[in-house]
Amino acid sequence: MPERGATTDGDRTLFRSGFACIVGRPNVGKSTLLNAMVGRKIAITSDHPQTTRHVIRGVVHRPEAQLVVVDTPGLHKPRTALGARLNELARATLAEVDVVVFCIPADQKIGPGDRFLADELRRAKTPVVAVVTKTDRVSKVRIAEQLLAVADLGEWAEIVPVSAVADYQVDLLTDLLVARLPEGRPYFPDGTLTDEPEQVLVAELIREAALAHLRDELPHSLAVVVEEMRPRRDDLIDIQAILYVERASQKGIVIGVGGERLREVGSRARRQIEALLGSHVYLDLRVKVAQDWQQDPTQLHRLGVSSL
Numbered sequence: 001m002p003e004r005g006a007t008t009d010g011d012r013t014l015f016r017s018g019f020a021c022i023v024g025r026p027n028v029g030k031s032t033l034l035n036a037m038v039g040r041k042i043a044i045t046s047d048h049p050q051t052t053r054h055v056i057r058g059v060v061h062r063p064e065a066q067l068v069v070v071d072t073p074g075l076h077k078p079r080t081a082l083g084a085r086l087n088e089l090a091r092a093t094l095a096e097v098d099v100v101v102f103c104i105p106a107d108q109k110i111g112p113g114d115r116f117l118a119d120e121l122r123r124a125k126t127p128v129v130a131v132v133t134k135t136d137r138v139s140k141v142r143i144a145e146q147l148l149a150v151a152d153l154g155e156w157a158e159i160v161p162v163s164a165v166a167d168y169q170v171d172l173l174t175d176l177l178v179a180r181l182p183e184g185r186p187y188f189p190d191g192t193l194t195d196e197p198e199q200v201l202v203a204e205l206i207r208e209a210a211l212a213h214l215r216d217e218l219p220h221s222l223a224v225v226v227e228e229m230r231p232r233r234d235d236l237i238d239i240q241a242i243l244y245v246e247r248a249s250q251k252g253i254v255i256g257v258g259g260e261r262l263r264e265v266g267s268r269a270r271r272q273i274e275a276l277l278g279s280h281v282y283l284d285l286r287v288k289v290a291q292d293w294q295q296d297p298t299q300l301h302r303l304g305v306s307s308l
């Protein structure tokens with residue numbers, strides 16, 4: 001029997017390859033789903049909206065298929081240059097993939113943001129699999145209600161309830177997406193899980209650690225750049241990174257009383273980075289001001305809000 005998702009042509013088993021792009025409002029669980037599908041943390045996640053700031057590719061390897069999953073920044077109506085840039089990134093990606101995964105959380109009523117997106121997707125013409133995320137947070141009755149509400153929202157190739165945290169139907173979703181890929185050769189070598197540069201993964205893990213300690217508007221003002229990454233010994237890597245905030249008044253919040261918050265962020269990030277790199281890490285964090293960088297298109301790229 002061929003693997004699920006593969007078909008046979010006489011004796012020949014077809015290899016499928018292609019791209020699925022995850023879209024949805026901010027904070028609906030797109031990056032958590034990407035990580036669950038790939039089986040490793042590639043994209044950082046947080047309970048602050050607009051955590052993802054650039055398009056991130058993760059690779060799912062199957063014996064008969066390779067699925068490249070593209071995580072995008074949450075789509076919403078732009079307020080700043082950052083918001084506009086994020087929307088632009090997500091839209092450009094939509095047109096270039098084989099199938100779209102549209103995430104709607106089980107624990108929130110469908111709102112104008114979801115309808116706005118459903119309209120966008122109708123125009124894109126790529127098949128769309130609607131996914132009801134975070135099913136572990138609600139009752140079975142509520143999941144059923146949400147599935148019906150999603151069905152009313154548009155024309156979907158499939159509707160699948162999923163929990164990335166409880167690992168419910170993540171593999172099934174992958175199977176459904178693989179089945180929609182064209183025949184083709186793999187895009188990435190065996191074993192490659194992402195094409196994100198190591199330095200970017202490290203900067204993102206530092207941002208994730210900082211987001212876990214920050215409230216309100218400040219998360220939107222934070223950007224992290226790894227300035228240097230150098231082995232000091234066989235088993236120790238020196239990393240220097242800068243946390244940028246938008247205003248001088250925000251510096252103290254990130255640093256905390258007597259530097260305590262920055263130390264906590266550093267040790268949390270260091271543990272994650274050591275797991276990623278498989279080496280001890282000496283992490284040197286500094287905080288600087290990049291005045292109103294969100295409003296300044298020339299600074300966006302430098303601070304990790306990159307183009308495709």
Ligand SMILES: Nc1nc2c(ncn2[C@@H]2O[C@H](COP(=O)(O)OP(=O)(O)OP(=O)(O)O)[C@@H](O)[C@H]2O)c(=O)[nH]1
Pocket residue numbers: 024025026027028029030031032033044045046047048049050051052053072073074075133134135136137162163164165166
């Ligand atoms: N209980 C539960 N929580 C989830 C699940 N998926 C995501 N979350 C939580 O929801 C929050 C947002 O998740 P993200 O994956 O960062 O959401 P996102 O859609 O990528 O957000 P943006 O990048 O800001 O657009 C985090 O606190 C996650 O831990 C799930 O299946 N179950």
Ligand SMILES: [Mg+2]
Pocket residue numbers: 030031032043044045051052071072073074
């Ligand atoms: Mg995200």
